[in-house]
Amino acid sequence: MSDLSLNSLIWIGVGSSFACSGLFYYLYREKNKEFNKLKEIPIFKPDQQLVKILKSSPHKRLLYVAVEGMVQADAEPLTSQFVPQCFGVIQKTTMQENWQYWNSLSKTWNTQTINKKETSNTVPFSLVSPGAYIGDLYVKVHKPLEASGCYLERVFRKVKHAEEGFVNVVLQGLSGKKPAKIEESEELLRVGSTLTGFGEVVLEGGQVMRLQAPQDGRKYILVPTDYRSFIERHEKSASMWMKLTAITGLTGISLLAGVMYNLFGTHGDRTKKA
Numbered sequence: 001m002s003d004l005s006l007n008s009l010i011w012i013g014v015g016s017s018f019a020c021s022g023l024f025y026y027l028y029r030e031k032n033k034e035f036n037k038l039k040e041i042p043i044f045k046p047d048q049q050l051v052k053i054l055k056s057s058p059h060k061r062l063l064y065v066a067v068e069g070m071v072q073a074d075a076e077p078l079t080s081q082f083v084p085q086c087f088g089v090i091q092k093t094t095m096q097e098n099w100q101y102w103n104s105l106s107k108t109w110n111t112q113t114i115n116k117k118e119t120s121n122t123v124p125f126s127l128v129s130p131g132a133y134i135g136d137l138y139v140k141v142h143k144p145l146e147a148s149g150c151y152l153e154r155v156f157r158k159v160k161h162a163e164e165g166f167v168n169v170v171l172q173g174l175s176g177k178k179p180a181k182i183e184e185s186e187e188l189l190r191v192g193s194t195l196t197g198f199g200e201v202v203l204e205g206g207q208v209m210r211l212q213a214p215q216d217g218r219k220y221i222l223v224p225t226d227y228r229s230f231i232e233r234h235e236k237s238a239s240m241w242m243k244l245t246a247i248t249g250l251t252g253i254s255l256l257a258g259v260m261y262n263l264f265g266t267h268g269d270r271t272k273k274a
Contacts, residue, residue: 010255013252013255014256017248017252018249018252020244020248024241024244024245024248025241028238028241031234031238032238034234035235035237038234041065041066041198043066043068043227044066044067044068044201045069046067046069046128046209047129051203054201054203055203060204061201061202062200063215064198064199064214064216065198065199065200065201066196066197066198066227067127067199067201068127068196068226069138070127070128070192071189071191071192071193072126072127073087073089073123073191074123074124075123075124077191078121078188080156080188081093081186082156082158082186083155086155086190087191088188088190088191089123089124089125089189089191090121090144090145090151090152090189091120091121091188092121092152092186092188093118093119094117094183094184095116095117095182095184096113096182096183097113097114097179097181098179098180098182099112099113099114100178100179109178111180124140125140125191126138126139126141127139127197127211139197139209139211140210141195141222142210142211146213146220147197147199147213147222148219148220148222149222149224150224151189151224152187152224153188153189154187155187156185157183157184157186158183158184159181160181160183189224193224194224195223196222196225196227196230197221198219198220198221198222199212199213199214199218199220200213200215
């Protein structure tokens with residue numbers, strides 16, 4: 001490889017390193033802003049302290065807070081269709097067929113999902129403090145399906161691959177399509193799991209608290225973990241982008257220093273020899 005080609009690759013490496021460093025720093029700043037905003041959100045548990053604060057608040061309402069508790073069904077919980085003794089308050093089952101279609105231009109089989117069926121069930125539920133007894137304070141979760149966040153746990157997944165026989169292969173060659181697999185899955189928000197909700201909390205009737213979507217446009221979020229773990233995950237994410245910023249930045253500086261040495265250091269050595 002000629003010196004010109006090698007220098008071109010090095011300059012590309014320098015530019016790419018600094019470009020990636022700038023991108024990673026931007027992502028770090030955005031994630032750090034998000035992390036700092038999350039730390040400012042008040043965190044509560046379904047207890048008497050929350051009731052007292054709501055009673056002293058204007059309109060008995062907290063505009064945007066986090067509530068951490070354990071999931072408790074307000075009615076008969078949902079039973080898993082596939083896992084014995086597994087109960088939840090939100091249930092989502094999915095069945096989908098994956099087919100392969102022959103692409104005559106690329107001479108390859110392309111996969112496409114068809115006949116995807118989803119069913120969702122839910123029962124009213126609340127957040128309670130761990131160890132709470134029936135009748136203790138709780139926070140009702142209002143319209144949880146409107147909340148964002150991956151709060152469902154996959155409890156069952158089964159994949160059945162299609163069997164290919166001689167007759168099927170012939171038919172597939174004529175039709176240009178063939179079944180690939182059928183996949184079934186079930187997800188639950190399980191009774192007894194820890195859940196943290198971000199939203200508006202209102203007090204009704206003196207003791208009944210309700211978590212609902214904020215009226216000021218902020219996100220209504222449910223996360224399947226405690227508040228501390230959720231915050232630590234965002235902190236680690238910000239730290240990761242900062243480390244990538246430093247690594248790519250140092251790589252760019254090292255490459256640039258090597259280029260500068262080749263351009264000026266070698267020229268200086270030749271001048272001394274002359």
